[in-house]
Amino acid sequence: MKKETGQPYTLADLKLGEKAVIDSFTDKELAVKLLEMGCLPGEIVELKHIAPLGDPIAVFISGYLLGLRKSEAASIIVREVKEVY
Amino acid sequence: MEKEKKIKVALIGNPNCGKSTLFNVLTGLKQNTANFPGATVDKKTGSARIQNNAVEFFDLPGAYSLNPKSMDERIAVQILEDKNHADFPDVTLFIADASNLKRSLFLASQIIDLSYKLGHPEIPLVIALNMMDIVEKRGMEIDVALLTQRLGVPVLPISARKKEGIEELKQALVSPVGIPSQPILSEAMKTGRSEEQLTIDRYQRITELLKGCLKFRDRKDEEVFSSRTDKILTHKVWGYAIFLLILFLIFESIFVIAAYPMQWIERLFIFFSGWSAGHLPKGEATDLLVNGIFSGLSGIAVFIPQIALLFFFIAILEDTGYMARVSFIMDRIMRRFGLNGRSVIPLLSGVACAVPAIMSARTISNWKERLITILVTPLMSCSARLPVYTLLIALVIPSKKILGFFNMQGAVLMALYLIGFFSAIASAFVMKYMIQSTERSYFVMELPSYRTPRWKNIGLAIIDRVKVFLFDAGKIIIAISIILWALAAHGPGNSFVEIEKKYNLPATGSGSPVLRHSGAETEQGRNGAAQNEIHGKMAAAKLEASYAGIIGRFIEPAIKPLGFDWKVGIALVTSFAAREVFVGTMATIYSASDQANTLSIREKMAAEINPDTGQPKYTVAVGFSLMLFYVFAMQCMSTLAVVYRETKKLKWPIIQFIFMGTLAYLASFSVYHILR
Numbered sequence: 140m141k142k143e144t145g146q147p148y149t150l151a152d153l154k155l156g157e158k159a160v161i162d163s164f165t166d167k168e169l170a171v172k173l174l175e176m177g178c179l180p181g182e183i184v185e186l187k188h189i190a191p192l193g194d195p196i197a198v199f200i201s202g203y204l205l206g207l208r209k210s211e212a213a214s215i216i217v218r219e220v221k222e223v224y
Numbered sequence: 225m226e227k228e229k230k231i232k233v234a235l236i237g238n239p240n241c242g243k244s245t246l247f248n249v250l251t252g253l254k255q256n257t258a259n260f261p262g263a264t265v266d267k268k269t270g271s272a273r274i275q276n277n278a279v280e281f282f283d284l285p286g287a288y289s290l291n292p293k294s295m296d297e298r299i300a301v302q303i304l305e306d307k308n309h310a311d312f313p314d315v316t317l318f319i320a321d322a323s324n325l326k327r328s329l330f331l332a333s334q335i336i337d338l339s340y341k342l343g344h345p346e347i348p349l350v351i352a353l354n355m356m357d358i359v360e361k362r363g364m365e366i367d368v369a370l371l372t373q374r375l376g377v378p379v380l381p382i383s384a385r386k387k388e389g390i391e392e393l394k395q396a397l398v399s400p401v402g403i404p405s406q407p408i409l410s411e412a413m414k415t416g417r418s419e420e421q422l423t424i425d426r427y428q429r430i431t432e433l434l435k436g437c438l439k440f441r442d443r444k445d446e447e448v449f450s451s452r453t454d455k456i457l458t459h460k461v462w463g464y465a466i467f468l469l470i471l472f473l474i475f476e477s478i479f480v481i482a483a484y485p486m487q488w489i490e491r492l493f494i495f496f497s498g499w500s501a502g503h504l505p506k507g508e509a510t511d512l513l514v515n516g517i518f519s520g521l522s523g524i525a526v527f528i529p530q531i532a533l534l535f536f537f538i539a540i541l542e543d544t545g546y547m548a549r550v551s552f553i554m555d556r557i558m559r560r561f562g563l564n565g566r567s568v569i570p571l572l573s574g575v576a577c578a579v580p581a582i583m584s585a586r587t588i589s590n591w592k593e594r595l596i597t598i599l600v601t602p603l604m605s606c607s608a609r610l611p612v613y614t615l616l617i618a619l620v621i622p623s624k625k626i627l628g629f630f631n632m633q634g635a636v637l638m639a640l641y642l643i644g645f646f647s648a649i650a651s652a653f654v655m656k657y658m659i660q661s662t663e664r665s666y667f668v669m670e671l672p673s674y675r676t677p678r679w680k681n682i683g684l685a686i687i688d689r690v691k692v693f694l695f696d697a698g699k700i701i702i703a704i705s706i707i708l709w710a711l712a713a714h715g716p717g718n719s720f721v722e723i724e725k726k727y728n729l730p731a732t733g734s735g736s737p738v739l740r741h742s743g744a745e746t747e748q749g750r751n752g753a754a755q756n757e758i759h760g761k762m763a764a765a766k767l768e769a770s771y772a773g774i775i776g777r778f779i780e781p782a783i784k785p786l787g788f789d790w791k792v793g794i795a796l797v798t799s800f801a802a803r804e805v806f807v808g809t810m811a812t813i814y815s816a817s818d819q820a821n822t823l824s825i826r827e828k829m830a831a832e833i834n835p836d837t838g839q840p841k842y843t844v845a846v847g848f849s850l851m852l853f854y855v856f857a858m859q860c861m862s863t864l865a866v867v868y869r870e871t872k873k874l875k876w877p878i879i880q881f882i883f884m885g886t887l888a889y890l891a892s893f894s895v896y897h898i899l900r
Contacts, residue, residue: 206548
């Protein structure tokens with residue numbers, strides 16, 4: 140999860156199979172919807188699948204598979220997983 | 225026996241929580257689908273007897289939260305917030321997915337708190353912890369007693385799929401139910417917090433409540449299976465290839481398998497029509513019954529096999545979890561055209577029949593995307609257009625081979641289907657900019673684990689859809705059939721009597737030749753061919769003199785620029801009922817003695833000379849003009865009826881009728897003038 144620019148890492152920057160921890164949201168309206176679906180700050184997400192045309196993506200979060208568009212994923216700021224699994 | 229009071233139980237839960245399975249287990253076949261008052265949302269009700277109580281269950285739309293986002297979710301809030309609402313439940317049965325307890329309890333906790341917001345605990349709540357079998361399989365343990373104590377409402381472990389814990393659940397529903405002892409998030413805790421913060425707060429409270437209630441061991445098995453399956457089904461190449469293969473198989477079977485029961489239904493109606501015409505006293509009433517009501521009914525009933533089959537496949541795709549993947553891989557493409565990943569199935573189903581296709585658009589949660597899907601789906605060439613295409617292609621396109629192997633007639637047929645598809649996509653693209661919506665387009669959807677289909681659910685879903693089609697759309701279809709019959713069976717003054725005198729036949733009730741479906745002529749079969757000829761000529765003359773004929777003449781100036789005369793005009797008017805009526809109408813107009821034999825109609829049409837030019841009337845230009853008219857025009861009252869039913873506004877079927885009609889007119893006009 141390396142990014143050259145000063146921009147924050149988002150869920151849309153993950154590579155297939157990569158894990159990250161949800162940090163915060165940039166889109167207030169969407170945030171509520173995502174939170175309700177279990178995308179909570181501190182939860183670990185894993186990028187499981189990418190749709191054939193590169194969008195949407197499917198992530199594993201709080202025990203289930205969630206599909207969302209890349210633009211929606213880009214509103215979720217994530218940080219690296221510190222713990223070792 | 226005095227009328228006992230029913231206990232109303234509302235079922236609520238997340239999507240994919242097994243709510244419909246539980247509903248089916250609790251109520252069996254005693255189900256009904258209606259609408260929530262003033263909403264497009266279906267209200268499924270079912271009844272059962274528990275001990276000595278009559279219980280009425282009803283299904284609230286699946287939701288993740290009580291913050292209303294979509295129309296579906298709004299209904300739940302409207303009902304649960306309003307004690308005086310007609311549907312306010314006596315007991316709320318919350319179905320939690322035990323394998324995803326935290327997210328499930330989010331909505332449950334909102335319901336608990338809602339009852340506090342109303343002033344005092346007002347919504348007795350029972351929580352069913354569903355999918356306990358999966359929880360056990362995953363090596364998870366849930367301390368149900370502790371959870372009951374913490375939440376202050378009865379929590380019962382069940383497995384709707386395996387029918388475990390159902391009796392205990394039923395008992396709990398009719399025993400005095402627990403009322404939440406305290407809110408999860410009190411009003412005091414809510415002050416000064418944003419909705420976003422509140423959502424996080426609520427989850428924190430749930431995490432606290434669940435502390436010690438949940439024990440994980442490890443999670444593997446079917447997650448791994450789902451993940452592996454998804455690697456293939458959402459693969460760059462295989463994903464689309466498998467989807468196309470599945471579609472191909474579905475449409476093949478809809479055409480091939482449904483053809484048999486459709487034939488049986490047609491024959492059954494022909495038998496009834498023939499029998500009634502032969503045995504009932506001749507007259508208006510019999511004619512109305514045979515040519516108005518029977519032909520209208522057969523027009524509806526004949527679609528049942530296709531509808532049932534289509535929903536059979538859709539239900540399997542949905543129940544296994546594959547449908548969510550189809551939306552997932554198609555969203556990117558559909559989004560460009562103002563549609564959604566979930567629009568794929570309605571659009572493609574439209575090739576069979578727009579009616580079930582439009583009903584299947586319900587899975588699209590965004591109203592604008594759903595509306596556009598509903599509006600463009602009828603542009604897909606449905607099976608009712610096929611007989612019209614076949615007749616016209618045979619009439620004007622020579623059966624030649626192009627490039628050695630392509631049959632030209634087949635190529636034209638395929639071109640008509642493609643024109644339909646591309647115009648649907650293009651119209652969607654235009655509507656994307658024309659229809660205003662404040663609702664945001666989301667594609668945040670759960671991709672549920674793959675599961676084997678539950679056949680009972682699928683069976684009940686089919687029965688439900690067919691019932692809706694028969695009774696809701698059916699009423700309107702029959703009404704219009706009767707009107708069309710009246711127009712074709714009657715003429716002004718005593719014009720019909722004159723015609724009958726002229727052909728020197730006793731006055732019979734068979735006044736409506738137009739709407740008679742092919743083969744309804746069993747009586748004629750017994751008479752000689754000459755009699756048939758006279759019958760045919762008389763029917764044609766009557767048709768010309770009827771109100772339908774007058775309408776045909778009346779609209780002739782409007783359709784003349786398209787190359788159509790009043791005869792085609794009548795067919796256009798009558799095939800408003802259903803497109804395939806075109807063939808039967810043309811048969812009558814050209815007094816073809818055998819209506820079932822399209823060859824004879826074709827020959828008679830081909831022999832028709834245009835008085836202005838001295839050349840055959842059905843030129844390539846007229847043929848293409850007619851074909852394109854049928855590609856675009858909205859000539860299907862079943863579809864209009866179902867669009868009205870699904871959008872709950874007259875505006876949308878009217879707009880659809882006008883825009884498709886305009887497209888048809890312009891396309892026919894252009895092609896006629898280019899090819900002439």
